[in-house]
Amino acid sequence: MKGLGPATRLAALPRSLSRSLPHALLKRSLAGATILLNLLIAALLAVFLQQSYGQYQEHAVLTAQNLSIALKENISATVREIDVALRTEAEDIVPLLTPAPARDAVIARLLAQMQQRQPEIHAIRVYDAEGRQHYSQAPPDAVSIAGADYFQALRDHPEPGLALSSPLYDARNQRWELVCARALRADDGQFLGILAARVDLQRLASAFSLIEIGPHGALTLSSSEEQVYARYTRLQVDEAMTGRQIRSPKLRDYVTTGQRPAAYLFRSPLDGVERLNSLRRVFDRPVLITPRNLYFNVGLASVDYLQKWYEELTAALGLLLLSIAISSAAALTMQRFWRERGASEDRLRALERERAVNDERLRIVQDLHDGVGSQLLSALMLVQSGGATQAQTIGLLQECMDDMRLAIDSLSPDEPDLLPVLGNFRYRMESRFKGVGLELRWTNHQLPDLLAIAPHDGLQVLRVLQEALANVLRHARASLVTVDLYFSEQQLAVRIRDNGVGFDPAAGDKPAGHGLSNMQMRAKKIGASLQIYALNPGTALDLDLPLD
């Protein structure tokens, strides 16, 4: 009974608009969170990839340097071994050449011994000061070598040292060879000729194939004049480049300044492969007369040493795509879940609203039935019976109108406050009583700012008051009626007193008969207590409605 009726609940129901607003906000922040999460993952992956790239690069630099050191030592050792053999042989041969005639048989034996000791060289030959072949184990070489640069270098440089020819192609054996030669000089420095031997370049490059440098790596041995002696690439010796020049500014700088360049990245114009190059001088001490020195370069291809990194990159991108897919799917699912929940909440709310409206409709029908309906019926029956006086008919119809006004005032859609409705009733009654010359003294005690009573309950209170005052007007023949309303937090107490004829309870006399039981029923409906008793003179009515 207490608390707010359905009509009020109806008014207090939130609009569906109030839900759609945070829903949009939720949707936006969900999208934001998804994007943020994926950006975070992308950033983490990027940091990881960057570090990993640095590590692979560093590792490649170290590898290139180590390989270049190892191979350079290998080449240097091979050449020096040949040099030592030639020098020893030359020292043995020089005494045999001066004074002439030469002792060919002795020389032949010496050369044969040397050939045995040094299987990697062949075609050991002795040339005289004019470049003509003096003696050879191999078939005689009819052509003078006086024009060869190694011959000229040895002849024109009095200091001891090894001279290397440019790579020479041996068409008969289909291989590249290299002539290694030392000068033959008398004790007084007189140039007597040279001792020369051939070395298979393949032998020099034999160590290359033992090194794992990856399918795109390259190893290059070249002279200080940028002439290629041996090149190894694509997992095999690349003879096509032998004897040619590969232009390299880094090499030129190295030759000029003697400053070894740090490992550097360079895209080769020959095959378009980017490599990390580590360049190294083969001989740190002067060994050669010509060319001035040999240089060895290890080139590790980026595609090889970064292959693992590329795999990591692919995996990371896959991971990122997966994360985007999963988080987007999750966000969409969540959003759909919210939308569906919102829709079901809306349905629920609509159902509740509908039920509230139905409840309210039922109450109004009930009110019509209890109020105007039953009064109109009484009026109809009275008039039909033919015994109704005009005053009686007017009275009954007036009651109908009064009840109608009570209902309109009480049930008009508004906040539940009984005070204005009570006020309207009081205005009407005061005017009514004044019209018949009866004094109505209405007093509000401790009038609050608001009296929150559910509209239908308030209507019952007003109907009891209406009935009571109508009874006084009809039957009491009183001159004064007092209405006192006592307001408090706990209850609304109504006290109505008149100084009329009253009634005799002992004689079974009932005030207003039917009206009393109606009033009792209404009071009971709203949980109020109602007492009507005789005064001397007059009648008293006490209505107490507990509030909570």
Place this chain on the structure above:
Amino acid sequence: MPTTIAIIEDNLDFLRRYSAIIEADADVALLGTASTGRDGLALIDRVRADVYLIDLGLPDFNGVELIRHAVRTRPDCDVVVVTVFGDDAHIMASLEAGATGYLLKDTPPAELVDCIRVLRDGGAPVSPVIARKILQRFHIGKPAQPTPPQTILTEREIEVLRALAKGLTFIEIGQLYAISPHTVARHVKNIYKKLAVHSRGEAVYEATALGLLQ
């Protein structure tokens, strides 16, 4: 000099009843009647009465429009709306159109003449329910809540309205603030006029917000 009255009412029984009441009282004089909206407009334009009684339920015309027309044409006159049930929606619409009083159709004769007298005295009647509606229309809450600063009502008018809405009579309010009941009635009339201005303002405001006015 009696107060002059014009009546616009389509129900002939009521028209006769009002005419009878007015003719029976020497203080008031009937100048003319009309039973349709069209005739009503013509009557307002033709006859200057002190008080126009206008029925809301005319067959050919919206009563509220007729009230607005009467208030515009005769700004120094009182317009009283006549309704069957006195439901607050209709009365509020009439007050906002500029009516300064309202009568129920079953009002006893004495009360009808009383109402006209109060109006010519510069006052106006009001019921507690209507008083509360007006408070709401001005967005004024309970005493504990702050009064909106842009309201055009005075402090005293707000006090009077609040007391009325609680069900206090003009006499009780007069005692409360040491003023006469007539003064209370005059406050009410001023409040009605401000309500009409306020609702015009609201209408302009709403129309502007809707883009109907530039």
